[in-house]
Amino acid sequence: MSNKKLVYLVSDLRIPFWDIMWRGIKSRATSLGYAVEVYSAENNAKRELEFTVRVLKDNVSGIIVSPTNSSACETILKFSKQAGIPVVISDIGTDGGEYVSYISSNNHDGAYQIGQILTRKLAGAGWQSGRVGIIAIPQMRENGRARTAGFMQALSEAGIKGADIKQQVTFSYRETYDYSKQMLEKYPDLRAIWLQGSDRYKGALDAIADTGKTEEILLTTFDAEPVFLDLIPQGILIGAAMQQPYLMGEEAVTTMHRHLNGEMVEKEKQLPVLAISKENISEKLPTIRRNVLGIESH
Numbered sequence: 001m002s003n004k005k006l007v008y009l010v011s012d013l014r015i016p017f018w019d020i021m022w023r024g025i026k027s028r029a030t031s032l033g034y035a036v037e038v039y040s041a042e043n044n045a046k047r048e049l050e051f052t053v054r055v056l057k058d059n060v061s062g063i064i065v066s067p068t069n070s071s072a073c074e075t076i077l078k079f080s081k082q083a084g085i086p087v088v089i090s091d092i093g094t095d096g097g098e099y100v101s102y103i104s105s106n107n108h109d110g111a112y113q114i115g116q117i118l119t120r121k122l123a124g125a126g127w128q129s130g131r132v133g134i135i136a137i138p139q140m141r142e143n144g145r146a147r148t149a150g151f152m153q154a155l156s157e158a159g160i161k162g163a164d165i166k167q168q169v170t171f172s173y174r175e176t177y178d179y180s181k182q183m184l185e186k187y188p189d190l191r192a193i194w195l196q197g198s199d200r201y202k203g204a205l206d207a208i209a210d211t212g213k214t215e216e217i218l219l220t221t222f223d224a225e226p227v228f229l230d231l232i233p234q235g236i237l238i239g240a241a242m243q244q245p246y247l248m249g250e251e252a253v254t255t256m257h258r259h260l261n262g263e264m265v266e267k268e269k270q271l272p273v274l275a276i277s278k279e280n281i282s283e284k285l286p287t288i289r290r291n292v293l294g295i296e297s298h
Helices: 016-031 045-057 070-081 107-124 142-158 173-186 201-210 229-232 243-261 281-292
Strands: 005-010 035-040 062-066 087-090 101-105 129-138 162-167 190-195 218-222 239-242 268-271 274-277
Touching: 005 016, 005 045, 005 087, 005 268, 016 035, 016 243, 035 045, 035 129, 045 070, 045 239, 062 070, 062 243, 070 087, 087 201, 087 243, 087 268, 101 107, 101 243, 107 142, 107 190, 107 218, 107 239, 107 274, 129 142, 142 162, 162 173, 173 201, 190 201, 201 218, 229 239, 229 281, 243 268
Parallel strands: 005 035, 005 062, 062 087, 087 101, 101 268, 129 162, 129 190, 190 218, 218 239
Antiparallel strands: 239 274
């Protein structure tokens, strides 16, 4: 193939998770001899569509997409099909359309496992009667719905009640801080907050501290930041359900490469989510460093 070029359309490269996935994509694409470019929509579906149109005119070999949401992805797939450009979806998912393969995390299982870690902690502290608040990624996303369902299953099995579920819009520190503070003030029996992302964990920690409840509220997340390697052992964070974005990026490129070479590929590929707590973090450290945080050891 003379024009070996791949493009990564991503919802927002400012979020560490996507930046790590991009690094996995770039690393694998380079090793397989592809030129590769990234277009970050900065969480704007209109900008994402403009990038799509621009990329399709460029006659690239293939597109890897982590869309702003699942309905926007359907539109991207429609245009790509018309242009005859193959697409591999890496996370988020789509509401419909044709694609080569969908690489995802087992969001339901990961959320269920982190929910179980949290409910055991609540039980150990004698806080089973307390409520748990959720700060969610948009529920328009297939992965967001799966996370909520898995986590709620764990709460339900343990007989623990949920409080509010608030959906992120701006993904900012201020939004997470305000949502956390609102829940802390509204529910005197709140005992834990679960963030469906990781990068704004400080907003939640600061809100907990500012309401004087550092010793009374447990915080857990989905995904991970490098600092979590310290915060989890210290007990500042109870745990995190860690997706493996670097590995997902590599898998997306490998799948596209095989498709472009006429090989059969799996239509759906789900990678496990690592449920990490103080108890297992040291054992899982090598995997976390490479596949979760994208730290390649040379």
